Amino acid sequence: MESAEIRRRWLRFFEERGHHVVPSASLIADDPTLLLVPAGMVPFKPYFLGEVKAPWQRATSVQKCVRTPDIEEVGKTTRHGTFFQMCGNFSFGDYFKEGAITFAWELLTSSVADGGYGLDPERLWITVYLDDDEAERIWREVVGVPAERIQRLGKSENYWSMGVPGPCGPCSEINYDRGPEFGPEGGPAVNDERYVEIWNLVFMQYERGAGDGKEDFPILGDLPSQNIDTGLGLERLAMILQGVRNMYETDTLRVVIDKATELTGVAYGAAPASDVSLRVVADHLRTSVMLIGDGVTPGNEGRGYVLRRIMRRAIRNMRLLGATEPVVADLVDTVIKTMGRQYPELLTDRKRVETVALAEEAAFLKALKGGTNILDTAVTETKAAGGKVLPGDKAFLLHDTWGFPIDLTLEMAAEQGLSVDEDGFRRLMKEQRERAKADAKAKKTGHADLSAYREIADNSGATDFTGYTLTENESTVVGLLVDGVPSPAAAEGDEVEVILDRSPFYAEGGGQLADTGRLRLESGAVIEVRDVQKPVPGVHVHKGVVQVGEVVIGSPAHAAIDVGRRRAIARAHSATHLTHQALRDALGPTAAQAGSENSPGRFRFDFGSPNAVPGTVLTDVEQRINDVLSRELDVQAEVMSIDDAKKQGAIAEFGEKYGERVRVVTIGDFSKELCGGTHVHNTAQLGLVKLLGESSIGSGVRRVEALVGADAYNFLAKEHTVVAQLTDLVKGRPEELPEKISGMLAKLRDAEKEIERYRAEKVLQAAAGLAEGAKDVRGVALAVGRVPDGTSADDLRKLVLDVRGRIQGGRPAVVALFTVANGRPLTVIATNDAARDRGLKAGDLVRTAAKTLGGGGGGKPDVAQGGGQNAEAVDEAIAAVERLVAEAA
Numbered sequence: 001m002e003s004a005e006i007r008r009r010w011l012r013f014f015e016e017r018g019h020h021v022v023p024s025a026s027l028i029a030d031d032p033t034l035l036l037v038p039a040g041m042v043p044f045k046p047y048f049l050g051e052v053k054a055p056w057q058r059a060t061s062v063q064k065c066v067r068t069p070d071i072e073e074v075g076k077t078t079r080h081g082t083f084f085q086m087c088g089n090f091s092f093g094d095y096f097k098e099g100a101i102t103f104a105w106e107l108l109t110s111s112v113a114d115g116g117y118g119l120d121p122e123r124l125w126i127t128v129y130l131d132d133d134e135a136e137r138i139w140r141e142v143v144g145v146p147a148e149r150i151q152r153l154g155k156s157e158n159y160w161s162m163g164v165p166g167p168c169g170p171c172s173e174i175n176y177d178r179g180p181e182f183g184p185e186g187g188p189a190v191n192d193e194r195y196v197e198i199w200n201l202v203f204m205q206y207e208r209g210a211g212d213g214k215e216d217f218p219i220l221g222d223l224p225s226q227n228i229d230t231g232l233g234l235e236r237l238a239m240i241l242q243g244v245r246n247m248y249e250t251d252t253l254r255v256v257i258d259k260a261t262e263l264t265g266v267a268y269g270a271a272p273a274s275d276v277s278l279r280v281v282a283d284h285l286r287t288s289v290m291l292i293g294d295g296v297t298p299g300n301e302g303r304g305y306v307l308r309r310i311m312r313r314a315i316r317n318m319r320l321l322g323a324t325e326p327v328v329a330d331l332v333d334t335v336i337k338t339m340g341r342q343y344p345e346l347l348t349d350r351k352r353v354e355t356v357a358l359a360e361e362a363a364f365l366k367a368l369k370g371g372t373n374i375l376d377t378a379v380t381e382t383k384a385a386g387g388k389v390l391p392g393d394k395a396f397l398l399h400d401t402w403g404f405p406i407d408l409t410l411e412m413a414a415e416q417g418l419s420v421d422e423d424g425f426r427r428l429m430k431e432q433r434e435r436a437k438a439d440a441k442a443k444k445t446g447h448a449d450l451s452a453y454r455e456i457a458d459n460s461g462a463t464d465f466t467g468y469t470l471t472e473n474e475s476t477v478v479g480l481l482v483d484g485v486p487s488p489a490a491a492e493g494d495e496v497e498v499i500l501d502r503s504p505f506y507a508e509g510g511g512q513l514a515d516t517g518r519l520r521l522e523s524g525a526v527i528e529v530r531d532v533q534k535p536v537p538g539v540h541v542h543k544g545v546v547q548v549g550e551v552v553i554g555s556p557a558h559a560a561i562d563v564g565r566r567r568a569i570a571r572a573h574s575a576t577h578l579t580h581q582a583l584r585d586a587l588g589p590t591a592a593q594a595g596s597e598n599s600p601g602r603f604r605f606d607f608g609s610p611n612a613v614p615g616t617v618l619t620d621v622e623q624r625i626n627d628v629l630s631r632e633l634d635v636q637a638e639v640m641s642i643d644d645a646k647k648q649g650a651i652a653e654f655g656e657k658y659g660e661r662v663r664v665v666t667i668g669d670f671s672k673e674l675c676g677g678t679h680v681h682n683t684a685q686l687g688l689v690k691l692l693g694e695s696s697i698g699s700g701v702r703r704v705e706a707l708v709g710a711d712a713y714n715f716l717a718k719e720h721t722v723v724a725q726l727t728d729l730v731k732g733r734p735e736e737l738p739e740k741i742s743g744m745l746a747k748l749r750d751a752e753k754e755i756e757r758y759r760a761e762k763v764l765q766a767a768a769g770l771a772e773g774a775k776d777v778r779g780v781a782l783a784v785g786r787v788p789d790g791t792s793a794d795d796l797r798k799l800v801l802d803v804r805g806r807i808q809g810g811r812p813a814v815v816a817l818f819t820v821a822n823g824r825p826l827t828v829i830a831t832n833d834a835a836r837d838r839g840l841k842a843g844d845l846v847r848t849a850a851k852t853l854g855g856g857g858g859g860k861p862d863v864a865q866g867g868g869q870n871a872e873a874v875d876e877a878i879a880a881v882e883r884l885v886a887e888a889a
């Protein structure tokens, strides 16, 4: 049965049984504790925790997942993949253990003709948690599984949590016996290769606290209701239903292996090592495509690094298989074709995915060159010092500047017989991460533990945001934190975080900066609000300082935003939408939004583009935007279902997670986008938009920065003044400026060259005098002396060689000249063949001279250079050289 069919049957089965079909969420987790979605239940976490009321009691999904802790195992075992699809069915306070168990059994064992998967019930083994008598009873009595095929396992196997604080509970797993050729008998407790886990039923009923990993954590209490979270590995079931030995040979991955074979000529099955490489390529390339598809771009941090590491491992393995040319285009194409059947957005986004992937391949091939040089030097140095371990800071440097994943450094060092100080590397990585985290934390939420905000949300509900229509409103203080700690009251001068029941303050989000303003309490107290964030969904936290009076929870408060700032931000935000649309019109759908920031009077907009955007295109885009302004288009916002929004062609941002109901902002007939921000009412309010140019901010992503309204006007006015000053200076009309100024620059360059030539000539003129003035020291012609200060090292060298050439007659000759440049003494010394025959080596002479100058130097026997710190010591150094020559001659 094909993977696409497994997916279809899953969704149909549960839909027929009252489950709402929820499309896979983006791999980019909408959860600060996670980088990427590792399990099907992640999008539903707020429902399990009761933070948000579930809109349905039953749901089902096939969720894209990425897990990388076992990345080293990929290709070596039969079932470790970095990307996989988790089929899940979920109950939020509806059915519990019996419902989950009977659904699972029915779907697995009913015949293919009846819509099931047709597995042989005799081959299914069950595990339950140590004390879960109830689950075991259901399996035996309700389903009829014989006792000998039910095993009890401990916390590490049969208790599930996300590894971090959140929902958890005991679980029961369904395992499939693949037969004696895969290992000894005895059930999953004995061998998990033969009895492979296919489906995990989690009885989600507790909330866990912080603790180490999977086993060591406290249970904080019951969840608001008893829930079900199940996960069936689509790839694992495909492996069984397609009768192949490992997940890499299932339909959607095998085609990638075959493509890699076609590109490298290495057949699958030829040798164990090349098989591992082929499997790594298939797995990693697919994961890369899925990540890029969801808006991840390669980078050195966070998700970007996960993607970079995976992609670079894949490319490296292709090279190990013998590929010498770029390979990514063909492999990406294969993945898109096969995965596009389940994820049609890959087909429509093909261009963007390819662009990002190809840019990363090009960057990596370039980095491989540059990084290999650094690595080779580090290896030579380590070996020269008698070491066997490459220092951690070198591995870190390779990672930081060349994007070398650590496993690449390990492999390449091993090829040259060295290991790597991995602990040192990880320490430096950790330090870097902590620096970044501290920065981010200091900027955003002063309070990392979100429980205080959750509690306020539980007691008082979400903030009623009135800011789409109002700029001030009456409200009540429902939550208060002082220096990040919940408090009943705050005094004058305190740094506070205030939560109101209603608020016109926009919390930073969707690229729009927060409002600032003032809260005036009935008591007369005033809080100046400097920032507003939403640390948990729906709760607006106003951060600021108590300027006068005392604040107590429950106080009535008048909340008013700074209207001027809000209007300037709204102008910037509407201008961003216009820019987005105009760029798409000019460059095609690859110019999709990759990020933005809307601040008062200015904005920046990041978008996908493989190359720099030519100046002429930017000018056209700016022209179009300004044309739209004068068409006085109305700006309207409307809340609708996500399906309707899509039908109307609204643009959504990559990686954003949207709910069922979305807000769509429409600007006349020009732009339609999903957006929660605040906007102007009519484009005429923008006045003027000025793009300030564009730049690269990473592979395949560009940034435009722009000014709006008065800021744009002020900028142009300032430029106008500068142009006026210039026309005055060069005595020409504005349009003549470029030509006139470039003419002047050319003249200046010529003049500089001329001066340079005169200077060099003057230095060389000195050569004749110096050669003539050479002293005879016991048959050696010694030209020694000081030339004018400021002579460059290059000129000094030329002069020394010139003087040496002028000393005639086959006499031994030593030329030693000194100068002082930028306050530091410098010397160049040269000897001819005859002098060297007498043992006079330039390198030795320079060493002595430079030592006297308080520095060092050296070079070859014929010419050497050195310098020092002490400009006063030049005469002494000259004397030292004379002495040495006299001694040797």
Ligand code: SER
Pocket: 038, 039, 040, 041, 088, 160, 200, 201, 202, 229, 230, 231, 232
């Ligand atoms: N959350 C469980 C898992 O990931 C079941 O979906 O295994």
